[in-house]
Amino acid sequence: MDFAFSEDQLLLQQTLRQYAKDKLAPNYHRWDRGEVISRALIKEAAELGVFGLRVPEQFGGMMADYVTCGLMAEELSRGDFNYSLYIQLGLIASELLADFAHPEVQAEWLPRHAVGEAVIAFGLTEPGAGSDAANITTRAEKIGDDYIIIGEKASITFAGYADACIVFARTGDAGARGISAFLVPLDAPGVTRQPYFAAGERLTQRGSLFFDEVRVPARNMVGEPGKGFYQAMIAFDFNRAIIALACIGAAQQSIDETIEYTKGREVFGKPLAMFEGVAFQIAEHLTLLESARVLSYKCLWLKDQGRKHTSEAAMVKWFGPKSAAEAIHACMILHGHYGYNMESPLEQRWRDVVGLEIGDGTPEIMKGIVAREAFGREYTSYR
């Protein structure tokens, strides 16, 4: 057993931690106040490798191992949680396109994605289908050499400014086997966007995408007809550990800040840190965060080894964001009234992390997966 990062990973961790502190943290509040991120900053993030982590080298990416992807998400979210969303969604898009897209679609989109010129969203959820994603109603009809897509996608990260979206649409019968995936350029005629006023992660402009008879060439189907749902599930598994690590990074940063704050703040003639009621809270959250961190990296290590990791991924997807949200909440209270001000990054981090208790699958759905793996599929009330 070896729990150590490699020399290269340790160096990367150090570099990213400094970058998050110097470059990301000072801007974090700006997106929350309604500023829109510039294309120049998105491209700067791409230079760090944020988009190209799992883009094959021939298309300009780096094909990093999955543990390194997790390390990057954890470190960057210490400075700005939103940046981890570029990693999460970028990983899903690059995995799906690299593994299943038509060579022409790969050649057109993967190089642009790797350098941050094309932000690619993931469009599965609909107003009437979230947890029950196999129940989507958006449909794609084959007409000649094209598909015509009609429907609405809800709660799509980057809906406000993504350049393309991998859209899941029904091409066959009811259920998961009737769903296919399409790479849809979002400047296509018939596409409209409606960003939400979200509780957090505002840099991402999460929102709805409407497809009113949007025409795409048949080669834009990603993978085989009726396989879209299953292909997405493969990428979902490891990405759950990336999500957990992003949340853990934001929580660890909050804990580090709270340790410093409670050492400096005096009450009743002593530093706050000297009261066990304070220090033990930090000790408990550190314990829970470290447990979630180790399981997350184990999950990514399993993925790197080509081994099954469905259960571990679902475990950390509910346990990681929950532990992180609870730790940040405690840090807010331990900062007293300062922790309840918008000038403090704590409340923004808390709102951001809570979003990923829901996004990519809720705790109930994750526990359903863990239970299914433990009890067997025949004891699951939904498939």
Ligand SMILES: Cc1cc2nc3c(=O)[nH]c(=O)nc-3n(C[C@H](O)[C@H](O)[C@H](O)COP(=O)(O)OP(=O)(O)OC[C@H]3O[C@@H](n4cnc5c(N)ncnc54)[C@H](O)[C@@H]3O)c2cc1C
């Ligand atoms: C920050 C954020 C980012 C997101 N980004 C994307 C994105 O980029 N692309 C995308 O496609 N989607 C995205 N989503 C949507 C997300 O995947 C869905 O919100 C999620 O899957 C839950 O679906 P729902 O909101 O429809 O809730 P519902 O499915 O209606 O569930 C409502 C509640 O019921 C519970 N529930 C549901 N079924 C059961 C059950 N069988 N047993 C017990 N409890 C149950 C759920 O856990 C939840 O608490 C995002 C959401 C958020 C919040």
